[in-house]
Amino acid sequence: xxASAITRTEVDVTHNPANVVARAAAVLEAVAxxxxxxxxxxxxxxxxxxxxxxxxxxxxxxTEVGYIEQGTDRLYRLGSGLFMLGLNAPTPGWDLTAIRxxxxxxxxxxxxxxxxxxxxxxxVHYLLRTEGAYPIRAQLVDVGDTKPYTSSxxxxxxxxxxxxxxxxxxxxxRSFDVPEGWLGDTDVDGLLRSKLADVATLGYCGGASxxxxxxxxxxxxxxxxxxxxxMAISISAVEARLTPERMADLAPDLLEAAxxxxxxxx
Amino acid sequence: xxASAITRTEVDVTHNPANVVARAAAVLEAVAxxxxxxxxxxxxxxxxxxxxxxxxxxxxxxTEVGYIEQGTDRLYRLGSGLFMLGLNAPTPGWDLTAIRxxxxxxxxxxxxxxxxxxxxxxxVHYLLRTEGAYPIRAQLVDVGDTKPYTSSxxxxxxxxxxxxxxxxxxxxxRSFDVPEGWLGDTDVDGLLRSKLADVATLGYCGGASxxxxxxxxxxxxxxxxxxxxxMAISISAVEARLTPERMADLAPDLLEAAxxxxxxxx
DNA sequence: TATTTTTAGTCCATCTAATGAACTTTATGA
DNA sequence: TCATAAAGTTCATTAGATGGACTAAAAATA
Numbered sequence: 001x002x003a004s005a006i007t008r009t010e011v012d013v014t015h016n017p018a019n020v021v022a023r024a025a026a027v028l029e030a031v032a033x034x035x036x037x038x039x040x041x042x043x044x045x046x047x048x049x050x051x052x053x054x055x056x057x058x059x060x061x062x063t064e065v066g067y068i069e070q071g072t073d074r075l076y077r078l079g080s081g082l083f084m085l086g087l088n089a090p091t092p093g094w095d096l097t098a099i100r101x102x103x104x105x106x107x108x109x110x111x112x113x114x115x116x117x118x119x120x121x122x123x124v125h126y127l128l129r130t131e132g133a134y135p136i137r138a139q140l141v142d143v144g145d146t147k148p149y150t151s152s153x154x155x156x157x158x159x160x161x162x163x164x165x166x167x168x169x170x171x172x173x174r175s176f177d178v179p180e181g182w183l184g185d186t187d188v189d190g191l192l193r194s195k196l197a198d199v200a201t202l203g204y205c206g207g208a209s210x211x212x213x214x215x216x217x218x219x220x221x222x223x224x225x226x227x228x229x230x231m232a233i234s235i236s237a238v239e240a241r242l243t244p245e246r247m248a249d250l251a252p253d254l255l256e257a258a259x260x261x262x263x264x265x266x
Numbered sequence: 267x268x269a270s271a272i273t274r275t276e277v278d279v280t281h282n283p284a285n286v287v288a289r290a291a292a293v294l295e296a297v298a299x300x301x302x303x304x305x306x307x308x309x310x311x312x313x314x315x316x317x318x319x320x321x322x323x324x325x326x327x328x329t330e331v332g333y334i335e336q337g338t339d340r341l342y343r344l345g346s347g348l349f350m351l352g353l354n355a356p357t358p359g360w361d362l363t364a365i366r367x368x369x370x371x372x373x374x375x376x377x378x379x380x381x382x383x384x385x386x387x388x389x390v391h392y393l394l395r396t397e398g399a400y401p402i403r404a405q406l407v408d409v410g411d412t413k414p415y416t417s418s419x420x421x422x423x424x425x426x427x428x429x430x431x432x433x434x435x436x437x438x439x440r441s442f443d444v445p446e447g448w449l450g451d452t453d454v455d456g457l458l459r460s461k462l463a464d465v466a467t468l469g470y471c472g473g474a475s476x477x478x479x480x481x482x483x484x485x486x487x488x489x490x491x492x493x494x495x496x497m498a499i500s501i502s503a504v505e506a507r508l509t510p511e512r513m514a515d516l517a518p519d520l521l522e523a524a525x526x527x528x529x530x531x532x
Numbered sequence: 533t534a535t536t537t538t539t540a541g542t543c544c545a546t547c548t549a550a551t552g553a554a555c556t557t558t559a560t561g562a
Numbered sequence: 563t564c565a566t567a568a569a570g571t572t573c574a575t576t577a578g579a580t581g582g583a584c585t586a587a588a589a590a591t592a
Contacts, residue, residue, distance in 0.1 A: 020286040020550070020579080021327035025347075032354045041569060051552045056570065058550095061287035069356070074559090074569070078355040081291075085298055086352015089344040090335075119353060122362060148363075173363035230353050266350065286550080286579070307540060317581045322541065324579095340540070340588090 020058075023050060027058045028067060031076055032227050036163030038075025094118070096128055098264045103233065106257045107132040110250050112237035115141070116222075116261070117154045119230045122170070123147055124155040136238050138215040150174035150192060153205055153219035154234040160199035161221050161229045167196065203255050206247045208239040216242035220254050223262040231265060233258050286324075289316060293324045294333060297342055304341025360384070360497065360531045362394055369499065372523045373398040376516055378503035381407070382488075382527070383420045385496040389413055390421040393497075402504050404481045416440035416458060419471055419485035420498040426465035427487050427495045433462065469521050472513045474505045482508035486520050489528040497531060499524050 030047040031039050041059070045052040059076055062068040066081025099116055107114040111132040117124045126143050141147060149155035149170040159170050171189055191210065198205040199221065206218025219234030235242070235254060296313040297305050307325070311318040325342055328334040332347025365382055373380040377398040383390045392409050407413060415421035415436040425436050437455055457476065464471040465487065472484025485500035501508070501520060 019327055019330075021290050021324065022331055023550095024287050024290065025331035025333065028351060032351055036354075042567090052569085053552055053571080054550075058287065061285055064285075065288055065291035067291065078351060080356050080358030082348065082351045082355035083357055084352075085294060085344065085348045086350075086355060089298075089348035089352060090346050091349055092346035122357070169361070169363070227350055228354055230350070284549085289579095308538085318540085319542080319581055320579075 024058050024062060027055055029226060031068065031078055036166060038071055038073065038077045040075060092266060094127060095264055099261050100128055100130065102257050102260050103128060104130045106253055109253050110235050112235050112241060113137055115154060115234045115236060117232050119158045123149060124152060124158060134241065138236060138238060140212065140215065153217040154232040156192065156195045156205050157199055157219040157221045157232040160196040204251055208242060214239050218242065218247050218254060220258045222258045224265060226266050233261060290324050290328060293321055297334065297344055304337055304343045306341060364530045365527050366394055368523050368526050369394060370396045372519055375519050376501050378501050378507060379403055381420060381500045381502060383498050385424045389415060390418060390424060404502060404504060406478065406481065419483040420500040422458065422461045422471055423465055423485040423487045423498040426462040470517055474508060480505045484508065484513050484520060486524045488524045490531060499527060
């Protein structure tokens with residue numbers, strides 16, 4: 001080694017530039033993965049492994065084109081420009097042929113109806129249904145339907161993964177088809193919020209006769225490797241069959257099915 | 267000019283590097299603007315003003331992250347990665363759950379189908395539809411569809427708020443699905459321009475059997491507090507029900523609905 | 533089928549714009 | 563008030579983006 005020379009370090013390995021598009025995408029997806037409340041700059045830097053100043057400038061550039069928005073709380077969120085692009089983008093080919101057997105197994109195990117659904121705009125879009133062996137079924141939704149979050153446990157499971165702003169909005173505009181006076185003076189808002197909390201603590205939520213008299217259900221969000229959860233799996237049955245005990249009994253199977261599906265989706 | 271010297275050109279003004287994120291976004295939006303069939307490389311280069319090789323590499327990078335897909339026909343389309351991001355992105359300010367009741371009230375009043383749509387790139391994107399009580403309906407568009415400006419009165423209402431350059435462009439490329447010879451020797455260009463003028467003078471435009479035989483419609487742009495109008499509300503019905511008299515009768519309700527919606531959007 | 537025309541994709545010298553360490557500013561909270 | 567942490571800014575360095583020129587591969591035409 002040259003004993004002479006100045007203290008000049010051998011090489012500057014600090015820089016690590018790479019494909020800017022890939023870096024910007026990494027930042028976008030880090031934001032998408034973050035809590036719906038928004039993401040902090042430091043966390044995005046940590047998540048992507050990109051230096052803070054670089055992340056900061058990427059976020060600025062992305063803000064300029066409307067793909068990122070920054071709140072007064074300084075947190076970064078996805079921007080509505082992405083929504084507009086997303087409207088024109090094709091839906092990913094969910095591999096339903098691979099997902100269906102998992103749902104079918106759960107339907108066989110539970111003997112009731114299993115739904116798989118995805119979050120779409122401001123509601124739940126049902127992708128598939130598999131019937132269990134039990135002959136009495138409540139046919140509340142069809143495959144292809146899109147329903148408000150508050151109209152099903154699937155919806156609540158998905159809503160629980162969103163920010164408080166979205167939750168407040170969904171609860172404020174809640175509307176499920178219940179007979180006048182059915183719920184009496186129940187604190188529906190509080191009830192629904194407790195269901196949302198259940199998802200956080202138990203990984204699923206469930207109940208009976210809230211959405212519709214005589215109908216019970218339980219649902220869990222399906223984790224995603226790349227995004228905030230956007231898919232849910234649920235079991236729907238007549239009230240008598242989904243007692244709290246039975247729900248606790250089925251919960252491990254529901255969560256296991258969700259986990260299996262998570263391996264098949266982006 | 268320097269008589270001496272070699273043929274070396276004075277300066278190389280060819281390069282025009284700029285914010286990569288902005289360029290990638292420009293390419294994405296050029297693809298989004300293109301026909302759903304896909305976009306050709308040359309056209310994207312022309313649309314964005316970026317050199318073909320650069321567009322090509324940007325497309326490659328965007329493909330790598332799933333924001334662009336290329337078919338075997340070599341055409342470039344938006345990728346499903348954008349759909350996934352769009353899922354987590356906020357809708358651009360407008361709150362459909364608040365707008366829907368207003369549309370529903372107009373549908374109830376008119377007994378026919380009411381659409382709410384937004385301007386998107388070079389067309390009209392339908393956000394919601396509420397059916398009226400009248401049983402005979404023309405189902406021309408679905409929610410989620412994006413149609414050219416010239417294919418509906420909603421489109422004309424939105425187009426009227428744009429510059430003459432955009433209007434000329436839209437009218438030049440007009441294409442609606444009418445039977446061969448349906449319009450005879452009508453001056454379609456003049457007719458459409460008169461509809462655009464109607465919006466300026468009356469606040470709405472309407473007519474029958476231009477877009478499609480037997481179908482009539484009327485539409486008004488929804489004012490925006492912060493930008494040029496980007497949303498429209500329209501009534502669609504079979505021709506017999508939307509006579510000029512009835513349109514004049516319904517116009518105040520249409521404009522009132524537009525005004526109410528304008529209070530709910532940015 | 534051969535020939536032309538058009539478009540997609542590749543290569544590479546140039547040099548801009550992206551990068552991150554170091555620094556300043558702003559917010560949070562004790 | 564001061565301390566701490568995060569946001570945001572600056573700037574020398576240089577890696578990677580850029581587009582002209584070229585080649586390859588389709589379409590289009592004869």
